[in-house]
Amino acid sequence: MKRLLIWAPLALFALVFALVAGGLIKPADRKIHSAMVGKPVPALAMKPLLATKPGIDSAALKGKPRLLNVFASWCIPCIAEAPQLLKLKQAGVEIDAIAIRDTPEAVQAFLARNGDPYARIGDDPTGKAQIALGSSGVPETFLIDDQGRIIDQHIGDIRADDIPAILAKLEAAK
Amino acid sequence: MIAEAGLAALWLATGFALVQVMLAWGAAKGALQGTGAAVMTALRRVAVVQGMLALAAFGLLIALFVLSDMSVELVVENSHSMKPLIYKIAGAWGNHEGSMLLWVTVLATAGAGVALFEKRLATATLAATLGAQAAIAIGFYAFLAFASNPFVRVSPAPLDGRGMNPLLQDPGLAFHPPTLYLGYVGLSVAFSFAVGALLMRDVGPAFARAMRPWVLAAWIFLTIGITAGSYWAYYELGWGGWWFWDPVENASLMPWLAATALLHSVTVLATRDGLRAWTVMLAVVAFSMSMIGTFLVRSGILVSVHAFAVDPTRGGFILALLGLYIGGALALFGARIGTVKQGATFELVSREGALVLNNLLLSVILGVVFIGTLYPLVAQAAGVQLSIGAPFFEKAAVPVGLALVAATAAGPLLKWRRDQWKTLFGKLLVPVGVGVIAFVLVFALGGAHWMPSLALGLAAMLAVASVIPLFRRNLRRTPLHIYGMVVAHLGIAVSIAGMAADGAFKVERLAAISVEQSVTVGPYRVELLEVRPAVGPNWSALEAHLKATRGDDAPIDLFPQQRFFANPPTNTNEAAIATLLDGQLYTVIGQGDGAGRWQIRAWWKPFVTLIWAGGFLIALGGLLSLVGRVRRERRDAESDA
Numbered sequence: 001m002k003r004l005l006i007w008a009p010l011a012l013f014a015l016v017f018a019l020v021a022g023g024l025i026k027p028a029d030r031k032i033h034s035a036m037v038g039k040p041v042p043a044l045a046m047k048p049l050l051a052t053k054p055g056i057d058s059a060a061l062k063g064k065p066r067l068l069n070v071f072a073s074w075c076i077p078c079i080a081e082a083p084q085l086l087k088l089k090q091a092g093v094e095i096d097a098i099a100i101r102d103t104p105e106a107v108q109a110f111l112a113r114n115g116d117p118y119a120r121i122g123d124d125p126t127g128k129a130q131i132a133l134g135s136s137g138v139p140e141t142f143l144i145d146d147q148g149r150i151i152d153q154h155i156g157d158i159r160a161d162d163i164p165a166i167l168a169k170l171e172a173a174k
Numbered sequence: 175m176i177a178e179a180g181l182a183a184l185w186l187a188t189g190f191a192l193v194q195v196m197l198a199w200g201a202a203k204g205a206l207q208g209t210g211a212a213v214m215t216a217l218r219r220v221a222v223v224q225g226m227l228a229l230a231a232f233g234l235l236i237a238l239f240v241l242s243d244m245s246v247e248l249v250v251e252n253s254h255s256m257k258p259l260i261y262k263i264a265g266a267w268g269n270h271e272g273s274m275l276l277w278v279t280v281l282a283t284a285g286a287g288v289a290l291f292e293k294r295l296a297t298a299t300l301a302a303t304l305g306a307q308a309a310i311a312i313g314f315y316a317f318l319a320f321a322s323n324p325f326v327r328v329s330p331a332p333l334d335g336r337g338m339n340p341l342l343q344d345p346g347l348a349f350h351p352p353t354l355y356l357g358y359v360g361l362s363v364a365f366s367f368a369v370g371a372l373l374m375r376d377v378g379p380a381f382a383r384a385m386r387p388w389v390l391a392a393w394i395f396l397t398i399g400i401t402a403g404s405y406w407a408y409y410e411l412g413w414g415g416w417w418f419w420d421p422v423e424n425a426s427l428m429p430w431l432a433a434t435a436l437l438h439s440v441t442v443l444a445t446r447d448g449l450r451a452w453t454v455m456l457a458v459v460a461f462s463m464s465m466i467g468t469f470l471v472r473s474g475i476l477v478s479v480h481a482f483a484v485d486p487t488r489g490g491f492i493l494a495l496l497g498l499y500i501g502g503a504l505a506l507f508g509a510r511i512g513t514v515k516q517g518a519t520f521e522l523v524s525r526e527g528a529l530v531l532n533n534l535l536l537s538v539i540l541g542v543v544f545i546g547t548l549y550p551l552v553a554q555a556a557g558v559q560l561s562i563g564a565p566f567f568e569k570a571a572v573p574v575g576l577a578l579v580a581a582t583a584a585g586p587l588l589k590w591r592r593d594q595w596k597t598l599f600g601k602l603l604v605p606v607g608v609g610v611i612a613f614v615l616v617f618a619l620g621g622a623h624w625m626p627s628l629a630l631g632l633a634a635m636l637a638v639a640s641v642i643p644l645f646r647r648n649l650r651r652t653p654l655h656i657y658g659m660v661v662a663h664l665g666i667a668v669s670i671a672g673m674a675a676d677g678a679f680k681v682e683r684l685a686a687i688s689v690e691q692s693v694t695v696g697p698y699r700v701e702l703l704e705v706r707p708a709v710g711p712n713w714s715a716l717e718a719h720l721k722a723t724r725g726d727d728a729p730i731d732l733f734p735q736q737r738f739f740a741n742p743p744t745n746t747n748e749a750a751i752a753t754l755l756d757g758q759l760y761t762v763i764g765q766g767d768g769a770g771r772w773q774i775r776a777w778w779k780p781f782v783t784l785i786w787a788g789g790f791l792i793a794l795g796g797l798l799s800l801v802g803r804v805r806r807e808r809r810d811a812e813s814d815a
Contacts, residue, residue, distance in 0.1 A: 022555050
């Protein structure tokens, strides 16, 4: 008993060492993943934010794979992401969007400055639709297959080297 | 040239540390055979030179910052030629590489101090101690050289630096890290003493008496560092809180808890020759907690407001050093402690018994903080994300802390070896009475929650009990360390009272008001007179002019600011705090709504300053005790000679 006690501190330290080494080798994933991945898009009925584009009705998000981009005109990474979205649009991808806590004037100005990749823009003035999607920030992009199911979630801005993978996933979802 | 000289000093120090380890081996071996006095002298000198070289390297780094040498990467990344001088100097340790150099410098200087001043320890044990200290230093020199070289040059040199995080541009930075590090790393001496004593099988009162002043000194700095850091966070971060249970704060609290326990158990070993194994274990644990804290902070493995960069290479390097030193010391403990004979025994109701209780309770708190701090890593290993905050720590640690306050009141009233319950109760009658009255007043009449009320009651009890050891004593003949104990325990009572008063009675108001409107917080009516621009040496700001009035007292003017720093572009909040006899009025200005209204956040925090006043009293008590102990040691040494 006494011998065990003598070695207990070393054993305890070995345990902590292993734990910490594990944490160091495999850094924590601090992203918040949506629980909606793999499930159909939740029922959403958002008014159009701009008079020139339709809003978002989840029943309409079917027929072909698409991206649903969660953005805001007040979000700096969204500006960084804009050129990539334009490239995706050029590649033939339909991109719909949800504007979080925004105003038509601000979004209009944002699109005029950074380009407009969007087919639809739904107005989410309170962030309720964002919560329904399980999105915790902007920008986030959901990949939706032709059945209207969420197949993937991209957290943070889309970088240039993310584009091929996104295109491949959308192609596979056809 | 300066940078190269600094690097050379570091490499030379590493070389001397290697020599020191070899000499230590020779000196210890020689001492056991009754020879080797010359080797011992050489060992002492090498240790001193090693400390001076580290100090020189650190001084040269400061010189680079003062001269704004923009060909040195660290200066470019963390300084700017426009910065006020004091922040240029402080900038030398306001970053990873510089602070690690400070860390090693304290380690080497502490070793040099032991070599210079330690006279009473058995030669073999002293040699082994100096060897252990140098062995630790070698690992951290290697860390600096291979993973965190502060003297790297950039070419071409940029025209100016990127500036320093403005949150760090505060007098707090000049004092907080150095004092904290003196405490943190000063504990390395206790660690080396323990390793030396284990190697030489010399765990006894002489070893404890030799170790005690070093532990005390480190503990004093740690206490000041934590107290000052808490106040710094309180006014600089603008959240109105004084402790956030942030992993980095916990990293400084854990060594303090272990060192506090060690301070008490070392007294039992020195005075009564009891608790031999336990004291050695605590000496190892205290510095191990410092190293683990350094690792947690420097690896960025945990999420913290002290947003240091995540760096797996550096983290891995420090972790390897931890494994080597802590693992090695604990293995040595396992191998050797069985050969250490059991020391003197004692009754349950005795001073020793109370000190054991103190140690157990401190260890429980240490365990709670340790588990709470590392649990997110356990969860992460299981694939779950979570963070642990104040609710856990407060629920788990506060009750134990309050029990500890009660034990602190009783402990000094007990006699060594054995005492009677009856006598203890008799002595505690008055303090407990005062405590009960305080509790009833606050709980029933003040309408406070029962937990802070209980804390206030216990604080009152401890305040009274802490001065009882001075009763019926000739105050002029009372040893200084008794005064030290009294002042430190009184400091704990004062600090706990401040925490409880803040917890029970603070009032917070958040309001959006326009100019000439006012908001009431506690006894104060705070009126917004004006919002205007203000400028400083390297910032511009929006400054609110607030006028706070209470009854017929003269109004107080407060000027909270929202500062904007250009290099690097950052916003900070400068709270305006009015310190009064019965508390602090804490105000912050937030965003404007563009229509003339401004967010004003105000707190009335009754007696909150007692928290830090108590902290400094605790440190003062430690200082009195240290002076008393050192003087007595010196007198004993003279009478021995």
